[in-house]
Amino acid sequence: MISVEQALQTIANSAQDFGVEEIPLLQSLGRILKEEIKADRDFPPFHRVAMDGIVIDYSQFQKGQRSFKIEGIQPAGSEQVLLKNPSNCIEVMTGAVLPMHANAVIRYEDIRIEKGVATILLNEICEAQNIHQQGKDSKKGQVLIKQNTRISAAEIGVLATVGKDKVKVAKNPKVMIVSTGNELVDVGAIPLAHQIRRSNVFTLVSLLERLHIPSETAHISDDKWLLKAKVETYLTQYDVLLFSGAVSKGKYDFLPEVLDQLGVEKLFHTVAQRPGKPFWFGKSTLLLASHQDVPLKKEKNQTKNTLVFAFPGNPISTFVNCLVYFYPWYHKSIGLKEEEETAILAEDVSFKPSLTYFLQVTVNCRFGHLIATPIQGNGSGDLASLVHSNAFIQLPKEQAAFVKGAAYKIIRYR
Amino acid sequence: MISVEQALQTIANSAQDFGVEEIPLLQSLGRILKEEIKADRDFPPFHRVAMDGIVIDYSQFQKGQRSFKIEGIQPAGSEQVLLKNPSNCIEVMTGAVLPMHANAVIRYEDIRIEKGVATILLNEICEAQNIHQQGKDSKKGQVLIKQNTRISAAEIGVLATVGKDKVKVAKNPKVMIVSTGNELVDVGAIPLAHQIRRSNVFTLVSLLERLHIPSETAHISDDKWLLKAKVETYLTQYDVLLFSGAVSKGKYDFLPEVLDQLGVEKLFHTVAQRPGKPFWFGKSTLLLASHQDVPLKKEKNQTKNTLVFAFPGNPISTFVNCLVYFYPWYHKSIGLKEEEETAILAEDVSFKPSLTYFLQVTVNCRFGHLIATPIQGNGSGDLASLVHSNAFIQLPKEQAAFVKGAAYKIIRYR
Numbered sequence: 001m002i003s004v005e006q007a008l009q010t011i012a013n014s015a016q017d018f019g020v021e022e023i024p025l026l027q028s029l030g031r032i033l034k035e036e037i038k039a040d041r042d043f044p045p046f047h048r049v050a051m052d053g054i055v056i057d058y059s060q061f062q063k064g065q066r067s068f069k070i071e072g073i074q075p076a077g078s079e080q081v082l083l084k085n086p087s088n089c090i091e092v093m094t095g096a097v098l099p100m101h102a103n104a105v106i107r108y109e110d111i112r113i114e115k116g117v118a119t120i121l122l123n124e125i126c127e128a129q130n131i132h133q134q135g136k137d138s139k140k141g142q143v144l145i146k147q148n149t150r151i152s153a154a155e156i157g158v159l160a161t162v163g164k165d166k167v168k169v170a171k172n173p174k175v176m177i178v179s180t181g182n183e184l185v186d187v188g189a190i191p192l193a194h195q196i197r198r199s200n201v202f203t204l205v206s207l208l209e210r211l212h213i214p215s216e217t218a219h220i221s222d223d224k225w226l227l228k229a230k231v232e233t234y235l236t237q238y239d240v241l242l243f244s245g246a247v248s249k250g251k252y253d254f255l256p257e258v259l260d261q262l263g264v265e266k267l268f269h270t271v272a273q274r275p276g277k278p279f280w281f282g283k284s285t286l287l288l289a290s291h292q293d294v295p296l297k298k299e300k301n302q303t304k305n306t307l308v309f310a311f312p313g314n315p316i317s318t319f320v321n322c323l324v325y326f327y328p329w330y331h332k333s334i335g336l337k338e339e340e341e342t343a344i345l346a347e348d349v350s351f352k353p354s355l356t357y358f359l360q361v362t363v364n365c366r367f368g369h370l371i372a373t374p375i376q377g378n379g380s381g382d383l384a385s386l387v388h389s390n391a392f393i394q395l396p397k398e399q400a401a402f403v404k405g406a407a408y409k410i411i412r413y414r
Numbered sequence: 415m416i417s418v419e420q421a422l423q424t425i426a427n428s429a430q431d432f433g434v435e436e437i438p439l440l441q442s443l444g445r446i447l448k449e450e451i452k453a454d455r456d457f458p459p460f461h462r463v464a465m466d467g468i469v470i471d472y473s474q475f476q477k478g479q480r481s482f483k484i485e486g487i488q489p490a491g492s493e494q495v496l497l498k499n500p501s502n503c504i505e506v507m508t509g510a511v512l513p514m515h516a517n518a519v520i521r522y523e524d525i526r527i528e529k530g531v532a533t534i535l536l537n538e539i540c541e542a543q544n545i546h547q548q549g550k551d552s553k554k555g556q557v558l559i560k561q562n563t564r565i566s567a568a569e570i571g572v573l574a575t576v577g578k579d580k581v582k583v584a585k586n587p588k589v590m591i592v593s594t595g596n597e598l599v600d601v602g603a604i605p606l607a608h609q610i611r612r613s614n615v616f617t618l619v620s621l622l623e624r625l626h627i628p629s630e631t632a633h634i635s636d637d638k639w640l641l642k643a644k645v646e647t648y649l650t651q652y653d654v655l656l657f658s659g660a661v662s663k664g665k666y667d668f669l670p671e672v673l674d675q676l677g678v679e680k681l682f683h684t685v686a687q688r689p690g691k692p693f694w695f696g697k698s699t700l701l702l703a704s705h706q707d708v709p710l711k712k713e714k715n716q717t718k719n720t721l722v723f724a725f726p727g728n729p730i731s732t733f734v735n736c737l738v739y740f741y742p743w744y745h746k747s748i749g750l751k752e753e754e755e756t757a758i759l760a761e762d763v764s765f766k767p768s769l770t771y772f773l774q775v776t777v778n779c780r781f782g783h784l785i786a787t788p789i790q791g792n793g794s795g796d797l798a799s800l801v802h803s804n805a806f807i808q809l810p811k812e813q814a815a816f817v818k819g820a821a822y823k824i825i826r827y828r
Binding site: 152209 | 460510570606607667779796797
């Protein structure tokens with residue numbers, strides 16, 4: 001049995017680059033940018049009028065002139081006009097190019113217009129006021145968004161501004177999520193007395209959807225030969241297999257044996273944690289000679305790597321292990337650094353086993369403090385308890401008593 | 415000019431119920447549940463074996479018996495078997511129904527099996543140990559998920575467990591997002607010197623996608639008659655119109671005038687805030703007699719309500735106003751209570767105008783404290799600055815000095 005930290009190190013070492021794909025701008029929300037985005041021009045690209053009003057030659061104001069004949073208009077989206085007579089002014093609109101030979105914008109609020117003449121009502125104005133200078137925000141060629149940024153609405157706006165109607169993002173791994181166990185029936189079915197409905201695969205699909213990773217699902221009954229045949233096929237087709245169940249000590253927990261027979265290298269099995277201890281993690285490296293489904297590259301023999309995350313079948317165990325292990329593996333694989341979040345325990349907690357304890361908590365924010373209140377669940381089978389909390393707090397195995405007011409790492413799931 | 419608080423009150427009063435739709439389970443992630451979810455049976459639905467091992471009649475152990483002949487096996491997913499001879503035991507698997515006449519499960523780790531006989535290696539065991547009692551987590555009929563809950567992976571699991579392959583969720587409003595301004599060209603185009611690319615509509619689409627609201631987009635040039643004709647049509651077709659631009663004092667800011675001509679009631683225009691001050695908000699109520707596109711209900715005359723959020727065209731103004739006004743309006747409309755988040759200022763801030771100040775900050779978590787560090791932008795036109803922050807902190811207009819260490823409301827956008 002290894003520690004959570006050792007398990008995380010092994011998983012980080014198994015991070016893998018799945019390449020890059022180019023997708024339409026509006027589909028890229030939530031994905032990880034895989035190119036550096038530079039300013040294609042200065043921003044603003046011209047001296048930009050920042051207020052609706054008039055523009056004048058500032059030196060005329062300095063000389064004492066207050067009334068200016070309106071010579072013309074400069075709307076946004078029109079070519080730059082010229083202030084022909086320095087004693088005149090031009091009406092200008094927000095977003096317009098600053099007219100040539102003019103250098104101070106006065107707001108409509110600060111002028112009075114009568115018979116084509118604008119009179120400034122202020123005693124003082126500044127040169128270049130209400131003008132957003134060309135290149136003030138960014139210079140042409142400047143990096144606006146770094147590679148490996150998660151694309152949010154803010155990045156979408158910048159990508160549009162620099163003309164990226166297609167965006168390079170991290171390609172997703174191909175993921176298959178498999179449930180096992182003869183007690184499971186479909187969601188739409190009426191279970192018999194000894195049966196329950198499948199739920200873990202859908203929880204996992206949803207946890208992956210949160211990362212914008214699509215996935216497929218399958219169910220395999222507790223039959224060793226069927227399990228072996230199906231997993232053998234999946235290993236040639238998918239980058240990642242997520243299992244829920246069949247990894248503990250039961251007579252029908254065939255998965256570790258089957259994976260061993262299929263040459264999947266076990267990297268660890270069982271982690272010193274609660275819930276989720278019987279977690280099995282391994283890696284398959286297949287030599288693909290000339291398999292018809294796999295197009296050959298230049299090399300004669302290609303290898304196909306598949307990672308196998310085999311989570312214990314209890315709902316909370318599957319749930320927490322996906323968050324604790326799959327999430328960081330994925331973030332490492334795509335080059336994203338996720339910031340650690342911590343919260344303050346709202347009450348004393350005692351946990352004696354020498355295991356890392358992932359305790360369900362409700363995290364609330366009070367005056368800038370994140371407060372984690374433990375919620376009472378009924379153990380790793382009580383899926384419904386997750387509805388009443390929003391995070392797990394990670395209590396280290398070296399301690400048995402955790403005092404109110406101490407801060408520990410949290411893992412939010414909503 | 416009204417205050418942010420007054421504006422929010424007016425917007426809350428305009429909240430509207432858009433009804434309910436039933437969608438497939440896996441499409442419901444992120445949506446708002448519009449039915450109460452009850453346990454369709456006890457959970458667990460039977461006394462459930464919680465460990466792999468054997469089950470015995472506890473009274474035999476009490477009498478001193480330690481070795482038990484294995485009489486049979488109870489796998490998960492099989493009908494309940496019976497312990498025929500109280501001196502025997504049955505092998506049981508996690509998830510199985512507890513065999514009849516047996517009441518203590520001993521883990522494989524705590525027994526030795528030789529020649530079909532299991533010997534218990536413990537001196538003490540408890541009655542009912544390692545058994546997850548029927549109904550322990552939830553009783554049949556108990557509410558598992560309340561109405562108006564946002565569906566996360568946790569809820570998906572519970573919904574699957576109780577057999578909801580279809581789920582009732584809040585229907586989304588039909589939203590049209592419109593940009594105006596002759597200076598704007600398409601993302602794929604090369605702008606002329608005096609032009610820039612459209613970006614605000616895509617930012618808004620993305621901010622709405624974050625709420626799982628699909629939307630459509632359009633662009634209208636600065637032509638009063640065209641604007642009027644298009645908006646007139648939109649008012650019959652959409653529940654919400656979001657505009658970016660054309661609401662300030664410019665000669666081509668026709669929107670307030672056009673909306674007035676079309677009978678859209680102005681609820682307010684300009685809010686005491688920076689950025690985003692010239693925000694226009696109003697409501698259209700059309701009497702639809704027998705319009706062919708609108709199926710008639712029982713009443714002869716139907717009304718069609720449309721809300722108009724007309725945001726100022728500067729990128730940061732549009733961005734912040736969508737978060738500050740559209741988001742709470744939507745949450746109120748679908749019945750979701752969003753918890754307020756606060757963060758602690760990392761440095762002193764001075765802001766003299768009597769305006770609510772939405773300051774861009776980067777929020778980090780340190781030992782359970784949320785720390786908000788202001789970032790230096792170049793005003794409301796500097797969209798790229800949003801890439802370097804993750805939230806706005808809302809500084810009230812009654813104050814001019816905000817000291818390091820004080821906590822204020824934050825609005826995160828990633």
